[in-house]
Amino acid sequence: MTASPTVRRRRLAAALRRLREQTGMTADQAAKEVGISKSALSRIENAQVSVMPPVARGLLELYGVEGEEIDALVQIARDARKRGWWQAYDDVLPDWFGVYVGLEAEASEVRAFEPQLIPGLLQTADYARAVIRAEHPDSSNEEVDRRVELRMRRQESNNSPKLWVVLDEATLRRPVGGVDTFRAQLRRLIEESDRPGNTVQILTFGAGEYGSMGSAFSVLSFPELADSGVVYVETRAGSLYLEGHQVREYSRVFEHLVATAASARESRDLIQEAIDER
Template sequence: MTGSPTVRRRRLAAALRRLREQTGMTADQAAKEVGISKSAISRIENAQVSVMPPVARGLLELYGVEGEEVDALVQVARDARKRGWWQAYDDVLPDWFEVYVGLEAEASEIRAFEPQLIPGLLQTADYARAVIRAEHPDAPGDEVDRRVELRMRRQNSDTPPKLWVVLDEAALRRPVGGAEVFAAQLRRLVEEADRPGRTIQILTFGAGEYGSMGSAFSVLTFPEPADPGVVYVETRAGSLYLEGQQVREYSRVFEHLVATAASARESRDLIQGAIDEL
């Protein structure tokens, strides 16, 4: 599941934008030179679409790139046009979330805060089914099954990212799916807390107020320096992908949450305590 075309598209978009700006050329000028529209240049540079390899080569040569660097970036363009495994789930995968799954597939680390629910990468199938049914009450059973299958598939990466999750204590108290399903989910959470590369902390009710109380978010980082980090914020209507300074701001918020939450060892005990109380 490595080599995400979503990440490749994002990498190429950043390179093309940077190279154009270095030449002092406007998007309109570049578009006219290679015979595409200004809006197409904008979509390419914002990673909204994949760029055809001949167009990528034309832009690179226009910007004065030569030799092996051209060939390397054109190969990135080819890789960006490949299908990711998640595209087999286009029937239940909205465009705005497809981008996230593509980024998640190549992330080296994900730092996530969740105020209400266990995050998707740590959910059991039954817990996920209960959440999905609540979110899509009119969806037929086969659609729910497909959505659950996609969520489970996301958990089976050959190279899983490091995962650091801060959960509000509310996530340990809301019996999603009923007592039996929820108990199994909490046991899964204990198992995950014991796995290498997994850190789970609980932000207890006793901590009082804190930053980002009502807003879940994830900060994703990638193994290649050419792929800058990104913040993912999901809303009911879609999602936001934030970069640059906003990644640093959300990282500081996450550091504050980590400092405010119970330690990983204390959090494991809190999860076990929640199981014992069911």
């Protein structure tokens, strides 16, 4: 799979912001020098839009970057403008979630907590269809099928991230899609927990209260040191992408959930018991 343009855009944005700040220039000054608006530069530096390679080169020269470094960063600008495979699903993919799919495509590890649902990367097609239809009751069958197809495509990467997932026990008790669909989903969960690099833990009802009850989140890490981690929090209205100290805060919460949950081996037994009970 080719490098994610979403990740490249974030990397270049961080570099441009850092370089401008090192020169002591304000965003308004830098924007005027290269002939763009201050708001356009702000969107570039916040990775909201891709930057045209000539504009990237102009900014880099303004900041005193030379030689191979400038060529490498301009190449990143070109790569960041390429289309990711997920953009073929723009008809059913909101912009706010498209950003996540782009980040996920190049993540080396995803640590996720889910209080109610099996995460999308571990869902079967039938389970995904039941969830999507419940979330979009007015959608046509064709639109639901497209959303399911997108979710399955996310699982097909040749460079899939390691997954460390903590699930509330409620995810083992809610028969999404009916008994047969749910049983197949639980079997899939066991298969994924056995996959090298993956860890699945169950936070049992007996654990009582815990941090982040009722609030799902994912912490994404990337193989390149230049790409800082991201926390993804989804809501009905959109999503939040958190960075910096907030990544450390959510990582601490996740560590607490890991310590509170059943071990991976015990969790596998709990999943099997849930299958046997059906």
